[in-house]
Amino acid sequence: MTNFKAYLNHISLDCVIFGFHENQLKVLLLQMKYTKKWALPGGFVKKEESFEEAAERVLKERTGMDNIFLQQFHVFSDPKRSEMNPAVKDLEKSGSGEGLDWFSQRFISTGFYALVDFHKVDPAPDFFSDKCEWKALEEIDNLMMDHRQILDKALETLRLHLTYQPIGYNLLPKKFTMPELQKLYETILGKSLDRRNFQRKILSYKILNKLDERKKGGAYKAPYLYEFNLENYNKALKEGFSGSW
Amino acid sequence: MTNFKAYLNHISLDCVIFGFHENQLKVLLLQMKYTKKWALPGGFVKKEESFEEAAERVLKERTGMDNIFLQQFHVFSDPKRSEMNPAVKDLEKSGSGEGLDWFSQRFISTGFYALVDFHKVDPAPDFFSDKCEWKALEEIDNLMMDHRQILDKALETLRLHLTYQPIGYNLLPKKFTMPELQKLYETILGKSLDRRNFQRKILSYKILNKLDERKKGGAYKAPYLYEFNLENYNKALKEGFSGSW
DNA sequence: TCAAAAGTGTTATGCCTACACCCATGC
DNA sequence: GCATGGGTGTAGGCATAACACTTTTGA
Numbered sequence: 222m223t224n225f226k227a228y229l230n231h232i233s234l235d236c237v238i239f240g241f242h243e244n245q246l247k248v249l250l251l252q253m254k255y256t257k258k259w260a261l262p263g264g265f266v267k268k269e270e271s272f273e274e275a276a277e278r279v280l281k282e283r284t285g286m287d288n289i290f291l292q293q294f295h296v297f298s299d300p301k302r303s304e305m306n307p308a309v310k311d312l313e314k315s316g317s318g319e320g321l322d323w324f325s326q327r328f329i330s331t332g333f334y335a336l337v338d339f340h341k342v343d344p345a346p347d348f349f350s351d352k353c354e355w356k357a358l359e360e361i362d363n364l365m366m367d368h369r370q371i372l373d374k375a376l377e378t379l380r381l382h383l384t385y386q387p388i389g390y391n392l393l394p395k396k397f398t399m400p401e402l403q404k405l406y407e408t409i410l411g412k413s414l415d416r417r418n419f420q421r422k423i424l425s426y427k428i429l430n431k432l433d434e435r436k437k438g439g440a441y442k443a444p445y446l447y448e449f450n451l452e453n454y455n456k457a458l459k460e461g462f463s464g465s466w
Numbered sequence: 467m468t469n470f471k472a473y474l475n476h477i478s479l480d481c482v483i484f485g486f487h488e489n490q491l492k493v494l495l496l497q498m499k500y501t502k503k504w505a506l507p508g509g510f511v512k513k514e515e516s517f518e519e520a521a522e523r524v525l526k527e528r529t530g531m532d533n534i535f536l537q538q539f540h541v542f543s544d545p546k547r548s549e550m551n552p553a554v555k556d557l558e559k560s561g562s563g564e565g566l567d568w569f570s571q572r573f574i575s576t577g578f579y580a581l582v583d584f585h586k587v588d589p590a591p592d593f594f595s596d597k598c599e600w601k602a603l604e605e606i607d608n609l610m611m612d613h614r615q616i617l618d619k620a621l622e623t624l625r626l627h628l629t630y631q632p633i634g635y636n637l638l639p640k641k642f643t644m645p646e647l648q649k650l651y652e653t654i655l656g657k658s659l660d661r662r663n664f665q666r667k668i669l670s671y672k673i674l675n676k677l678d679e680r681k682k683g684g685a686y687k688a689p690y691l692y693e694f695n696l697e698n699y700n701k702a703l704k705e706g707f708s709g710s711w
Numbered sequence: 712t713c714a715a716a717a718g719t720g721t722t723a724t725g726c727c728t729a730c731a732c733c734c735a736t737g738c
Numbered sequence: 739g740c741a742t743g744g745g746t747g748t749a750g751g752c753a754t755a756a757c758a759c760t761t762t763t764g765a
Contacts, residue, residue: 229476232574268572272543296541296576298517327513329477331541384710385629400717410711417719418755425753441716442762462710465629465727466655645744662746663728670726686743687735710754718761727752734745 225323228265233330234276235263235297235368237375238284240339241392245357246408247339248372249283251350253365259356260365261372262347263330276333283353285343290336290391294378295371298329302367334375336391376409383409385461387428390449398436398444399423426462428454470568473510478575479521480508480542480613482620483529485584486637490602491653492584493617494528496595498610504601505610506617507592508575521578528598530588535581535636539623540616543574547612579620581636621654628654630706632673635694643681643689644668671707673699 238249250259264279266272272293280289303326344353364372382388388409389402403419423429430450435443483494495504509524511517517538525534548571589598609617627633633654634647648664668674675695680688 229572229574231474232477266543266574269545271545272541272574293541296517296538298511298576300514300516327474329474329511329517331543381630381706385626398717406711414711415755415757416717417757420718422754439716440764441714442718444717465707466651466659643744660728660730661744662730665745667727684743685737686741687745689744713765715764716762719759721758722756724755725753728750730748730750732746734743736742736744738739738741 225265227267229268231326231328232266233263233328234266234272234279235261235330235332235371236276236279236283237261237332237334237372238280238342239334239336239375239379239392240342240355241405241408242339242355244404244408245359246405247355247357248361249342249344250354250356250361250364251283251346252352252354253349254351256365258363258365259361259368260350261368262353264347272331272333276335280335282347283345284337284341285345286337286341291333292335292378292382293331293333295332295374296329297332297367297371299367300327302330303328330371332371332375334379336388338392338394340394379409385463387426387449387454387457387462390451390454396432396434396446396448398446400444402447426453426457428457470510472512474513476571476573477511478508478573479511479517479524480506480575480577480616481521481524481528482506482577482579482617483525483587484579484581484620484624484637485587485600486650486653487584487600489649489653490604491650492600492602493606494587494589495599495601495606495609496528496591497597497599498594499596501610503608503610504606504613505595506613507598509592517576517578521580525580527592528590529582529586530590531582531586536578537580537623537627538576538578540577540619541574542577542612542616544612545572547575548573575616577616577620579624581633583637583639585639624654625656630708632671632694632699632702632707635696635699641677641679641691641693643691645689647692671698671702673702 240247240249249262251262252259262279262283264275264282266275270278273291276291276293277287277289280291281287339355344355346353358376361369361372363369383406389405392405393401399420402423403414403416406419407413428450429447432446432448434446436446437443485492485494494507496507497504507524507528509520509527511520515523518536521536521538522532522534525536526532584600589600591598603621606614606617608614628651634642634650637650638646644665647668648659648661651664652658673695674692677691677693679691681691682688
């Protein structure tokens with residue numbers, strides 16, 4: 222990762238990787254080696270790669286996972302967004318002259334968001350960072366460069382998609398309970414929903430299979446387990462829900 | 467436009483410029499000089515420009531207009547999308563060696579869609595084209611490279627935005643009638659709507675001012691004129707309509 | 712037996728849909 | 739006067755929102 226010849230100049234991508242854990246929406250972040258600033262996992266695009274392939278590669282490297290749900294959402298092209306890029310400082314300290322040239326150029330970054338099953342992720346830092354960790358949305362502040370803006374835009378897009386697309390297959394384990402699914406929706410939307418109405422509505426979409434099993438081990442009354450009906454789920458992904466006109 | 471040193475390598479943008487005329491949704495296209503293929507107006511990004519600024523510049527050049535409603539919607543990054551780029555052939559014929567190198571590189575294109583008042587546009591071809599014309603959606607086929615795909619994605623995005631955002635201010639003259647606005651919606655959505663329900667719904671958004679004037683000159687009963695209530699319109703643009711959760 | 716969480720059903724409201732009649736204008 | 743398009747109102751159905759009681763379980 223110190224030979225940049227294989228990559229397209231001034232093009233980068235940043236990934237907002239969402240996971241759901243302990244009833245919180247979390248994002249996978251890297252802590253830069255020298256500046257200690259937190260940053261979104263990102264990468265560059267090889268000369269024969271599509272952006273989607275590049276994003277998959279980055280995702281694989283940071284999470285160990287394949288086939289991640291991935292969605293591009295915006296291009297961040299402000300010519301000043303790369304100014305004072307802390308990564309440059311990180312490279313100065315690491316003494317890589319070649320890298321310095323690379324990092325001092327202007328970067329146009331395409332934002333992707335990814336939805337992953339928290340438990341399946343094995344976080345791995347990259348060459349420029351020494352930590353890779355999940356952070357709950359509330360504990361995140363002061364990200365590198367314009368990464369806060371990128372994160373906000375990703376969240377905004379995710380919320381929008383929620384209103385006309387099913388979500389959850391990529392964020393939850395194979396079997397899950399209705400309260401868990403509801404918590405996921407509530408977390409993304411940032412507001413609480415009525416239990417009964419939520420259930421009626423989500424069931425009306427026909428994207429769930431109710432299982433005979435109940436979730437054991439928890440306290441109190443054991444909730445039923447559900448799984449996604451993939452056929453209908455994928456159909457809903459393509460066609461979308463309702464739409465007002 | 468034959469000195470490409472001022473521009474970022476392998477980055478381009480393409481604009482899908484929508485206008486509304488004679489109850490049809492139309493798109494502004496260019497006809498390439500040598501291949502005679504039709505193409506979306508596009509351009510490159512200067513080294514100190516944001517994509518949005520570059521798109522505005524392109525829009526200004528093709529339409530003569532400023533302050534156009536502009537929205538980026540997707541990045542097209544397939545490494546093969548530039549293969550057999552007919553513009554290269556156009557350049558071969560025009561004998562520009564420098565241009566050849568430029569055009570033979572891989573391009574990553576960001577798609578923007580624009581909404582404009584048809585009557586205000588003064589179409590102007592660029593260096594590589596000899597015609598710049600409005601085409602109704604139905605008459606469009608066989609566009610250059612992946613431009614058909616870009617157009618389709620723009621239309622899909624526009625339809626989606628229609629369900630949660632007001633639209634029309636940028637596409638219609640200052641004063642317009644309810645039937646005209648309805649035709650616009652019907653055209654974008656590709657289906658017909660009930661007159662009375664459309665009117666009730668659009669009025670419920672409070673984004674219109676009903677004027678005392680009626681449209682004169684037309685045959686039959688003269689319809690009332692409306693204008694957009696900009697304050698509410700802009701508020702609706704920001705906040706969006708409803709949303710199912 | 713009590714507290715906490717989960718399962719389930721009913722009612723009211725409002726929005727969307729479908730539909731009909733009258734009015735103005737040009738031919 | 740008739741065809742065409744525009745203005746307006748109403749009834750039914752479906753989805754959403756608000757809301758309460760019962761059941762299970764562990765402590």
